[in-house]
Amino acid sequence: MTSSANAITYTNAKVFTGSGPEDFVSAFTIEDGVFTWTGESEDVTATDAVDLGGATVLPGLLDVHTHPIFMATLADSMTLLQPEVTSLESMLDALRRHPDLGAGPQAWVMGFGYNEAKYPDGAPDRHALDRVSTEQPVFARRADGHTAVCNTFALDLAGITRDTPDPAGGRIVRDASGEPTGVLEETSAVDLVYRVKPAPDSAEIARRLAGLSEHFLEFGLVAVDDLYGNFVDEPLAVTRAAVDQGYRPQSSVFLVWGHDALPALTDADRTGQARVGGSQGVPGRGLQQPHRLGRMRLPRLRGPRDHHDHRRGVAQRRGLGAGERRADGRARHGRPRDQPPDRPLRRRGAVARGPPLDPVRPLDPVHPRHDARVIEARMRFGVISHSVFFYAEYDSYETSLGEEQFAIAYPLRTMYENLPDVAIASDSPATAWADCDNPFISVMAAVCRRAYNGADINQAEAISVGQALELYTGRAARITGNRGVGLVAPGYEGNFVVLDRDVFTIEESTIDQTRVMRTYLRGELAFSR
CATH class of the missing domain: 3.10.310.70 (Diaminopimelate Epimerase; Chain A, domain 1)
Incomplete structure (x- = not known):
């Protein structure tokens, strides 16, 4: 193929497209910031094509559950x-x-x-x-x-x-x-x-958030979903102010409203590089602390453990458009805190099926019956899991979960094989590990299924490198509020990352050592190591 004057063609690369665990090409073209062609290097006739020297290339990665504004508040x-x-x-x-x-x-x-x-x-x-x-x-x-x-x-x-x-x-x-x-x-x-501490104003938070841009790009993250924007007043305005100061990733901000009415939103609020992606109906109920255990009605637990509460099922609501409300016009809410985790799937059977924009944050031990209910529900659910939790916080899981529950904790293989709309994300910074939003830590944990100390975290639920990266790219794109990202494919934003090694062939236990050498946004170099 040939390229036009304003197009750039890249050749001689191992390009993971994100559309499937074994889907690769070796060349692609970006024109006006968008992929316009993918194929093989031998088909390229352009004399000005950029030779990538056999490097491994991925689509720009997505973290569909993280907390950039919270990270900005923690800068001090x-x-x-x-x-x-x-x-x-x-x-x-x-x-x-x-x-x-x-x-x-x-x-x-x-x-x-x-x-x-x-x-x-x-x-x-x-x-x-x-x-x-x-x-x-x-x-x-x-x-x-x-x-x-x-x-x-x-x-x-x-x-x-x-x-x-x-x-x-x-x-x-x-x-x-x-x-x-x-x-x-x-x-x-x-x-x-x-609250006694003098709080930084919105301008300072925006400045700090803009300063996080390189942090995300260094990990190849080109789009992030801020799943708890209300760490500051007017989080969308703060995020857009950060964009004005050089913040580069796409960012969908999720609002927390409890059981109050949602604010009125315009089309402009739901579009652009920074947008409102939806809402969180029930704030995250972390269970790292022993004191939470006494409030749980789950006899299968036998001690304190580290992270998220089994009781919470549907936690976030995305979209906030007319199609994301009930037929009577009321916004949807998360379930009561002590409902069993399968009840929301039954309750939501009467809601019209829509886009996959109603994610379930991790029901840590997920019984196979939940997969069936997610699939059968008339609403489409997206499921976000966090392999880094099990990796980093193994000690408390091992103490707290019985044998049966341990066997179905973070069942990535089961979810990958049975649920179309599933992703891996970090929940950064609310994960007990430094740089927990480094995707290659989560990929290694998903592939090796071993904790930080080498302990087995259920090998039967291991997935391949390609599958794990698909959950950070093409599959994640199905449930993110960000658009046109996650694939190396015609019509998608020309976002891609160049790695320092072939993550598909290296020793799996060293995947976390993978480094992004360059990150491109809409065809332009945004980060270089």
Whole structure:
């Protein structure tokens, strides 16, 4: 084939198209930012074609469940995640490296990502954080985002004493004598302290978000779905302000409205590089903390575990157009917290079948009967799973799940084979692992089905490299709010990434070491290592 004057043809590459686990071409053409042709290098006659030197090429990758705005709010926090932080002492050492330590009582020492379940030397409390400072507030969020711990200075600054009542839906943890320990469970309790901290304004959050652009592009991520935009007021406006400052990925923002009315949306709100992609009807109910266990009606669990709540089934609503509402015009909501996980599938049988824009966040152990109900439902569901959870948080899963539940936790092979609309995503930063949104960590976990410590996490549910990457590209594209992405195919945006190795043939246990050398957006180089 030949190319026109404003087209660029690339040849001599191993190009995974994203349309199937074994679908490859060796050449493609981009014209005006869009793929216009794919095929084989021997068919290229253009003399100015770009030779990719046999490199492995993927479509631009998609993270359809992440939290960019939350990540921006954490820009002033020290990372307390594994594998860098694995003990209470290393957590305190990390906080002592905060640039604002010693800057006076108005400066906050912040951290994010601790997980005391893996600390052999004990859990953090106010007394431990007092060892970092007694003269300024010290505050750290847990990896799940639902719990925090602070020092005595911060408790005093917030006016929290033994007489302070627990807020609705939250708990101020107290010691045997009734004194606050500094541990705060659930958002309402965390906010008693966090709201005292001077908050960055929307302009600052937009600036920080723009600064995250290279982070995403470095991992080959060209589109992200922000599944909890309400960490700030007017998240769409903040994201669009970040775009004006150089934020490059497509971004669909999801609004949280609880059981209140949705805001009125225009067509302009639902289109563009940054758009409203839908809504989250029931905020994520992480289960990294032991205190959640007592509220669960699930006898199959026998102890605390790390991540998401089995009770939550349908959590997000996408689209927000007329087709994404019930026939009576009311917005759809997530199910009550203590319904069994299969009830929403029965309840939604009366809803007209629409596009695959109603994702189910991970029902960690998924019984095969749920696959059948998802398929039979008149509404189309998209299912988002998170192999990085099982990889990074194995210890608590092993403690908490019975043999039967362990065998069906994160059943990627079962879902891949039975559900058309399924994806892998990161839930970053609410995963207990540094750089958890590096797709190649999740791909390795999905393929090897071994935890960070080498433990077996159910080999029977392993999938191939091609299948895992399809769940980050073509399959993910079916359920994202972002459009024209996920495939190397005519009509799709000319987004692609060039890798430093052939991820399809290397030793599977080294997949996480794969690096993106270049990321292209609409045919233009956006990142180069």
